[in-house]
Amino acid sequence: MPYFDAASAAPLHPVARQALLAALDEGWADPARLYREGRRARMLLDAAREAAAEAVGCRPDELVFTPSGTRAVHAGVAGALAGRRRAGERLVVSAVEHSSVLHAGEAHAAAGGTVAEVPVGRSGAVDPEVFAEALDSRTALACLQSANHEVGTEQPVAEVAAACREAEVPLLVDAAQSLGWGPVPEGWSLLAASAHKWGGPAGVGLLAVRKGVRFAPQGPSDERESGRAPGFENLPAIVAAAASLRAVRAEAAAESARLRALVDRIRTRVPELVPDVEVVGDPLRRLPHLVTFSCLYVDGETLLAELDREGFSVSSGSSCTSSTLTPSHVLRAMGVLSEGNVRVSLPAGTTTEDVDRFLAVLPGVVASVRDRLGAPSAMFAPPEETSGTLVVDALGRRCPIPVIELAKVIGDVPVGATVTVLSDDEAARLDIPAWCEMRGQEYVGEEAWPKGGTAYLVRRVS
Amino acid sequence: MPYFDAASAAPLHPVARQALLAALDEGWADPARLYREGRRARMLLDAAREAAAEAVGCRPDELVFTPSGTRAVHAGVAGALAGRRRAGERLVVSAVEHSSVLHAGEAHAAAGGTVAEVPVGRSGAVDPEVFAEALDSRTALACLQSANHEVGTEQPVAEVAAACREAEVPLLVDAAQSLGWGPVPEGWSLLAASAHKWGGPAGVGLLAVRKGVRFAPQGPSDERESGRAPGFENLPAIVAAAASLRAVRAEAAAESARLRALVDRIRTRVPELVPDVEVVGDPLRRLPHLVTFSCLYVDGETLLAELDREGFSVSSGSSCTSSTLTPSHVLRAMGVLSEGNVRVSLPAGTTTEDVDRFLAVLPGVVASVRDRLGAPSAMFAPPEETSGTLVVDALGRRCPIPVIELAKVIGDVPVGATVTVLSDDEAARLDIPAWCEMRGQEYVGEEAWPKGGTAYLVRRVS
Numbered sequence: 001m002p003y004f005d006a007a008s009a010a011p012l013h014p015v016a017r018q019a020l021l022a023a024l025d026e027g028w029a030d031p032a033r034l035y036r037e038g039r040r041a042r043m044l045l046d047a048a049r050e051a052a053a054e055a056v057g058c059r060p061d062e063l064v065f066t067p068s069g070t071r072a073v074h075a076g077v078a079g080a081l082a083g084r085r086r087a088g089e090r091l092v093v094s095a096v097e098h099s100s101v102l103h104a105g106e107a108h109a110a111a112g113g114t115v116a117e118v119p120v121g122r123s124g125a126v127d128p129e130v131f132a133e134a135l136d137s138r139t140a141l142a143c144l145q146s147a148n149h150e151v152g153t154e155q156p157v158a159e160v161a162a163a164c165r166e167a168e169v170p171l172l173v174d175a176a177q178s179l180g181w182g183p184v185p186e187g188w189s190l191l192a193a194s195a196h197k198w199g200g201p202a203g204v205g206l207l208a209v210r211k212g213v214r215f216a217p218q219g220p221s222d223e224r225e226s227g228r229a230p231g232f233e234n235l236p237a238i239v240a241a242a243a244s245l246r247a248v249r250a251e252a253a254a255e256s257a258r259l260r261a262l263v264d265r266i267r268t269r270v271p272e273l274v275p276d277v278e279v280v281g282d283p284l285r286r287l288p289h290l291v292t293f294s295c296l297y298v299d300g301e302t303l304l305a306e307l308d309r310e311g312f313s314v315s316s317g318s319s320c321t322s323s324t325l326t327p328s329h330v331l332r333a334m335g336v337l338s339e340g341n342v343r344v345s346l347p348a349g350t351t352t353e354d355v356d357r358f359l360a361v362l363p364g365v366v367a368s369v370r371d372r373l374g375a376p377s378a379m380f381a382p383p384e385e386t387s388g389t390l391v392v393d394a395l396g397r398r399c400p401i402p403v404i405e406l407a408k409v410i411g412d413v414p415v416g417a418t419v420t421v422l423s424d425d426e427a428a429r430l431d432i433p434a435w436c437e438m439r440g441q442e443y444v445g446e447e448a449w450p451k452g453g454t455a456y457l458v459r460r461v462s
Numbered sequence: 463m464p465y466f467d468a469a470s471a472a473p474l475h476p477v478a479r480q481a482l483l484a485a486l487d488e489g490w491a492d493p494a495r496l497y498r499e500g501r502r503a504r505m506l507l508d509a510a511r512e513a514a515a516e517a518v519g520c521r522p523d524e525l526v527f528t529p530s531g532t533r534a535v536h537a538g539v540a541g542a543l544a545g546r547r548r549a550g551e552r553l554v555v556s557a558v559e560h561s562s563v564l565h566a567g568e569a570h571a572a573a574g575g576t577v578a579e580v581p582v583g584r585s586g587a588v589d590p591e592v593f594a595e596a597l598d599s600r601t602a603l604a605c606l607q608s609a610n611h612e613v614g615t616e617q618p619v620a621e622v623a624a625a626c627r628e629a630e631v632p633l634l635v636d637a638a639q640s641l642g643w644g645p646v647p648e649g650w651s652l653l654a655a656s657a658h659k660w661g662g663p664a665g666v667g668l669l670a671v672r673k674g675v676r677f678a679p680q681g682p683s684d685e686r687e688s689g690r691a692p693g694f695e696n697l698p699a700i701v702a703a704a705a706s707l708r709a710v711r712a713e714a715a716a717e718s719a720r721l722r723a724l725v726d727r728i729r730t731r732v733p734e735l736v737p738d739v740e741v742v743g744d745p746l747r748r749l750p751h752l753v754t755f756s757c758l759y760v761d762g763e764t765l766l767a768e769l770d771r772e773g774f775s776v777s778s779g780s781s782c783t784s785s786t787l788t789p790s791h792v793l794r795a796m797g798v799l800s801e802g803n804v805r806v807s808l809p810a811g812t813t814t815e816d817v818d819r820f821l822a823v824l825p826g827v828v829a830s831v832r833d834r835l836g837a838p839s840a841m842f843a844p845p846e847e848t849s850g851t852l853v854v855d856a857l858g859r860r861c862p863i864p865v866i867e868l869a870k871v872i873g874d875v876p877v878g879a880t881v882t883v884l885s886d887d888e889a890a891r892l893d894i895p896a897w898c899e900m901r902g903q904e905y906v907g908e909e910a911w912p913k914g915g916t917a918y919l920v921r922r923v924s
Contacts, residue, residue, distance in 0.1 A: 003499055005492075008491070009694070011490050012486050012490055024479060024482070024663070028473050030470040033467065033470060033775070033777060034767070034770070035766065035769075035770045035775035037775055038775070067530070068692075068694050070692050070693035071692060071693045074681060074682045078681075099684075100682070103684060106682065107683070196490070196694060201698065201699075202490070202694055203529065203696030219536060219569060221565050222532060222562070222565060223785065230533060230536060230565075231531070232530050234529070234664045234699070301496075308498060313495070313497035313500070315495060321496075323685065
């Protein structure tokens with residue numbers, strides 16, 4: 001049963017499992033104690049720290065283990081901002097950071113700080129020059145992920161790090177998605193990552209802070225982990241995390257080439273096999289194992305459920321799969337279609353057969369979901385003369401219905417005339433412009449609709 | 463090789479190990495996902511929460527899992543204080559709480575709040591009436607441990623909970639040391655605990671917050687664990703923690719009776735076998751498996767090292783075993799001797815033979831440490847007339863030397879006359895009065911010594 005959601009969590013690597021079992025026997029005691037069980041635990045902890053530091057490319061005393069990648073980000077952002085309080089109160093982040101970074105930013109804003117979001121292009125990458133312009137004299141910290149968790153696009157970390165050095169602003173790199181594949185380019189000041197993304201166990205993150213970076217840990221103090229991660233060390237899991245990081249790194253070159261080819265296959269074949277699909281993210285500067293596409297006229301939740309029934313576990317950034325019923329902030333920042341969104345992230349060991357079976361199953365699944373929703377399957381009919389402005393009332397209807405209704409009527413709109421879609425669904429704000437882009441129609445704009453919701457204006461140009 | 467430091471960390475319970483292995487296979491995926499691996503993880507998480515809630519005595523939706531007991535306390539204190547901000551800014555804690563509670567209090571004070579410490583008696587317990595008096599109209603939260611981690615004394619939780627209810631102040635109970643032995647008495651509002659104290663794995667704490675208790679989680683937000691514990695759930699470890707809690711509870715009645723008898727044996731025999739020993743903590747209202755005693759004229763660090771060489775792993779609250787070179791705040795609050803301090807906490811399965819071997823080894827170890835330090839071994843000689851005030855200069859000498867020097871000269875002091883001990887060691891402030899109490903001499907008081915350090919005045923009365 002192919003599991004295609006490695007970007008959420010990967011199954012435990014066999015090396016991690018072995019290390020975990022050994023460390024459960026040898027590393028359960030308190031590493032702060034001086035008796036033999038404590039000394040043994042301390043040796044395991046020191047060895048794990050050295051192995052992780054080598055993989056990260058830092059000194060062991062620059063690296064602490066945290067209970068998760070999220071906690072590493074929270075502690076890193078809060079500590080770096082507090083350490084640079086005198087420099088300023090401004091935090092600069094890319095618009096497509098992981099929610100842990102954005103939530104740390106919200107907490108900073110709630111405490112009186114300011115947060116500036118650097119936009120991304122349609123591929124999901126920031127422009128280093130635009131990022132550099134956001135670094136003003138009040139900027140205490142900048143955050144940039146190494147690669148995006150939803151669309152796989154690699155960020156220009158080296159260029160942004162150079163700009164940060166120039167501006168004398170420390171850069172925190174969230175390397176959660178990429179650390180298993182290789183080290184982050186030089187120039188970062190802080191780095192955060194998460195073990196269960198590279199085949200380590202849950203319960204372990206890491207935070208590296210370069211010597212010389214001003215850092216003031218926030219929250220109640222604690223002697224463990226250099227005062228940067230309170231609480232008893234999760235030692236067996238830390239040992240397993242370090243062991244699996246070393247193991248996946250040893251396999252990374254070969255495995256990434258293999259998975260990159262499988263992802264290229266998906267990137268090429270999906271638009272050939274399924275009509276009205278947008279593959280998103282940078283086709284070249286990307287994670288080896290991750291590809292995301294969106295299917296017009298499809299409801300993401302139903303699509304995921306159907307794929308699950310066929311044995312495929314994938315995730316989605318569609319609004320209907322989110323508890324808040326808003327599309328993923330990443331897709332929104334990129335300005336790409338969010339309806340029928342599917343993220344495929346291949347774990348190590350995924351076979352060509354797994355991928356081929358997925359490609360065999362997907363077209364039928366998408367077609368059946370579209371059928372059930374009454375989506376337009378053919379190209380629209382030649383335009384006829386109609387009078388007045390066409391208004392499609394999709395108020396109260398959720399994604400992907402507003403776009404489906406738009407697609408149904410566009411054939412009735414004369415070239416040069418407009419159609420208005422009324423919708424109160426958050427996804428429409430992203431998906432109606434994205435549909436126009438895909439279909440070669442002109443998106444004119446939106447305005448508030450007096451009786452509630454929003455009116456989206458589209459001009460037929462072809 | 464007997465390990466006698468279960469109060470720091472216990473080896474993994476066999477049931478926990480089994481559950482962990484099973485959950486590594488079944489519970490590695492993200493429980494927030496809707497595909498089959500995610501649903502399976504969610505089921506394991508729900509089942510673990512139900513089992514833990516049953517053992518705690520609360521509803522499953524009142525309980526969240528945290529990365530450690532320390533983080534449970536930090537989150538609980540911060541969330542409860544913020545939730546009651548309008549009621550007031552005062553935090554009331556016992557003087558012998560775990561450092562995680564005291565550190566949370568320090569963070570609260572640093573943010574402008576106030577912290578009141580309720581003193582304890584020589585047994586280590588608070589007086590419920592004194593605790594009640596500390597609860598004023600500005601009190602936002604009170605914290606009381608269920609039992610003390612260093613001396614084993616049980617706190618009068620039910621009485622203090624009643625006083626808190628009367629004062630309409632929520633009570634957070636740190637149940638880290640006792641939860642494996644049984645539920646906390648009714649009346650608490652928040653409860654924190656730590657799995658590796660009950661034979662669960664590291665990396666798991668729990669925080670229960672009763673419905674109706676005002677609670678505002680602090681720090682960056684996150685959707686997981688009801689917004690109270692950010693980051694990917696440490697699921698296999700959570701499953702193992704819940705399984706071992708259930709398992710140790712099933713064994714608790716029998717095992718606690720057995721260990722209680724072994725601890726009674728230590729409490730009785732140590733003072734018979736080793737001269738000049740003070741056994742501390744309540745002899746009856748106490749944890750079943752824990753006993754602490756202090757040995758006059760002994761350096762705790764050397765004592766622990768010698769016991770370790772003999773195969774016994776114990777811990778100590780002596781100043782010389784602390785990174786800050788101050789005696790344990792618990793012993794200090796109790797006003798008992800801190801030098802030569804030994805905490806013995808028996809893990810489940812400790813045998814009578816283990817304990818008897820400890821009792822056989824201890825007297826020789828203590829005697830050898832005392833010999834090396836030149837400690838007075840006999841009762842002092844009959845007093846002779848001396849003129850002037852005797853001054854013992856122990857400046858620059860560390861615990862237990864100042865007390866040893868005092869004991870050496872006390873025989874030269876006429877009954878009714880005084881001796882002054884000069885010391886700049888923090889432990890002397892606790893241990894010189896404690897020595898007087900043990901020896902039946904009068905501790906007169908202390909004053910700053912003009913050339914640095916402190917002068918401690920002792921009157922010979924017997």
